[in-house]
Amino acid sequence: MDAVIEVDSLTKRFGRTVAVDGLSFAVPRGSIVGFLGPNGSGKTTTLRTVLGLTVPTAGRAMVEGRPYAALPEPARVIGAVLDAAQFHPGRTGRDHLRVFAKAAGVSRSRVDVLLRLVGLDEAAGRRVRGYSLGMRQRLSLATALLGDPRILILDEPANGLDPQGIRWLRDFLRDRRDEGRTVLVSSHVLSEVAQVVDEVLVLHRGRLVAQGRVEELTAHPRQTLEDVFLDLTRETSR
Amino acid sequence: MSRLIAAELLKLRTTRVVPGLLVASVALSVLMAALIVLLSSTSDIGGGTGGRLVLSSGGIVAGILALLLGIVTTAGEYRHGTILPTLLTNPDRLRVTVAQIVANTLAGAVLGLASVVGTAAVSFPLLASRDVAVALSAAQVTGIFVGGVCFAALSGTLGAAFGGLIRNQVVAVSAALLVLFVVEPLVTSLVDGYQRYSLTGLRVAISGGAAESAGAASGGLPPAWLAALLWTGYALALAVAAAAVGRRRDI
Ligand SMILES: Nc1ncnc2c1ncn2[C@@H]1O[C@H](COP(=O)(O)OP(=O)(O)O)[C@@H](O)[C@H]1O
Numbered sequence A: 001m002d003a004v005i006e007v008d009s010l011t012k013r014f015g016r017t018v019a020v021d022g023l024s025f026a027v028p029r030g031s032i033v034g035f036l037g038p039n040g041s042g043k044t045t046t047l048r049t050v051l052g053l054t055v056p057t058a059g060r061a062m063v064e065g066r067p068y069a070a071l072p073e074p075a076r077v078i079g080a081v082l083d084a085a086q087f088h089p090g091r092t093g094r095d096h097l098r099v100f101a102k103a104a105g106v107s108r109s110r111v112d113v114l115l116r117l118v119g120l121d122e123a124a125g126r127r128v129r130g131y132s133l134g135m136r137q138r139l140s141l142a143t144a145l146l147g148d149p150r151i152l153i154l155d156e157p158a159n160g161l162d163p164q165g166i167r168w169l170r171d172f173l174r175d176r177r178d179e180g181r182t183v184l185v186s187s188h189v190l191s192e193v194a195q196v197v198d199e200v201l202v203l204h205r206g207r208l209v210a211q212g213r214v215e216e217l218t219a220h221p222r223q224t225l226e227d228v229f230l231d232l233t234r235e236t237s238r
Numbered sequence B: 001m002s003r004l005i006a007a008e009l010l011k012l013r014t015t016r017v018v019p020g021l022l023v024a025s026v027a028l029s030v031l032m033a034a035l036i037v038l039l040s041s042t043s044d045i046g047g048g049t050g051g052r053l054v055l056s057s058g059g060i061v062a063g064i065l066a067l068l069l070g071i072v073t074t075a076g077e078y079r080h081g082t083i084l085p086t087l088l089t090n091p092d093r094l095r096v097t098v099a100q101i102v103a104n105t106l107a108g109a110v111l112g113l114a115s116v117v118g119t120a121a122v123s124f125p126l127l128a129s130r131d132v133a134v135a136l137s138a139a140q141v142t143g144i145f146v147g148g149v150c151f152a153a154l155s156g157t158l159g160a161a162f163g164g165l166i167r168n169q170v171v172a173v174s175a176a177l178l179v180l181f182v183v184e185p186l187v188t189s190l191v192d193g194y195q196r197y198s199l200t201g202l203r204v205a206i207s208g209g210a211a212e213s214a215g216a217a218s219g220g221l222p223p224a225w226l227a228a229l230l231w232t233g234y235a236l237a238l239a240v241a242a243a244a245v246g247r248r249r250d251i
């Protein structure tokens, strides 16, 4: 398997909280992988570690065989939409993209292409302060796409999107996969991603409790992926 | 690296913070110079000390605002989360810190230049209108103006390094104001010769202010070039600390 993201025995503790607990998995190139688990199961912490934003307590995370910080042009390799604020409220959407286009060495014309792609071309001259949650998500996505990366990481991307937005995102992710790109998308709501993912990783209390292709996990004909998910992540004593 | 600096400069140009501070800096400098000229006795401002007080107001006001600018922009990256896309595009934290420092140094220089020009444009006509001849040579006046621009630039340097280390705007601004206006005057009054190393003393030395403004009675300040060197050293020490600590810190 040609793995583009590899997480190896990753552990992250915040004080006494064990957010990620000896987690290992690999994401194969050219697939859409769902990173699932209830709130607090360690998804965000894992993704941030992959992106070099969080320092692991033990273990490591690699992107195309290197730690994130060692990627020569990271924006061209991997783009990320994080579940966190990342805009100056007083800067316009277009200026935000121009700043990071400059930092990534990407041409200015790419900014306008992306604004159109995510449907922000009309709002681009307005300050982000006035953007809705959905508009901020789309601006995040445009930022992640600046370097036209081969890998996309999305942390709870459906938050703040309306049903049309979610449909648009699904189609968009499928198109990227069909171009041979890789997507790792997290969610605590299985139904948001179930239709689009090729594979799932199910996380519970920082550990991997299931991994595989959707059809493998739902071996019993009457069982849905949702049954499996709820079964695996039911609160049990450790 | 130049790409990174260009991006940081674009960040500064695309919010209202820098234009706002630029206007505030020029307005305050002009106001301060005008008030000193108009409210002092002609014998006071006719002397060397009074002249320095008037002409250095631009550099000093710009410096304090540039310090705040540096703190607010670098610590603001953590407040607003813009540090996330910044580090995702350039994961080398030391390079990002350096680019932010360079950009804020340039912004400080712009603030300083505009404020010094504003001060000069107001001071000389007002002094002339009160029939006061400044008791300073042309070289001394030039020194005060150049020093003022340098001081504002170096204040941007220091503020950016400090904000990157502390990462919290309110805490960093409060700490800086506490050091400048409470800790330093206190230590200066207690420890003999401390003004030669204090930010206040170095500020006065760099910006060509009157030695009395450093809090210590007479003289005892390093020459401007040495003061600028010491100040830069402080800023670099903070930047190195910020980068060293940052390597092991979660964003
Ligand atoms: N910066 C942090 N400081 C302290 N605890 C944290 C921090 N980030 C996450 N946690 C804790 O780690 C656990 C996993 O959180 P997270 O990775 O955000 O989970 P998820 O994204 O799956 O909801 C939670 O218990 C959370 O409270």
Ligand SMILES: [Mg+2]
Pocket (backbone or CB within 6 Å): A043, A044, A045, A083, A155, A156
């Ligand atoms: Mg999360």
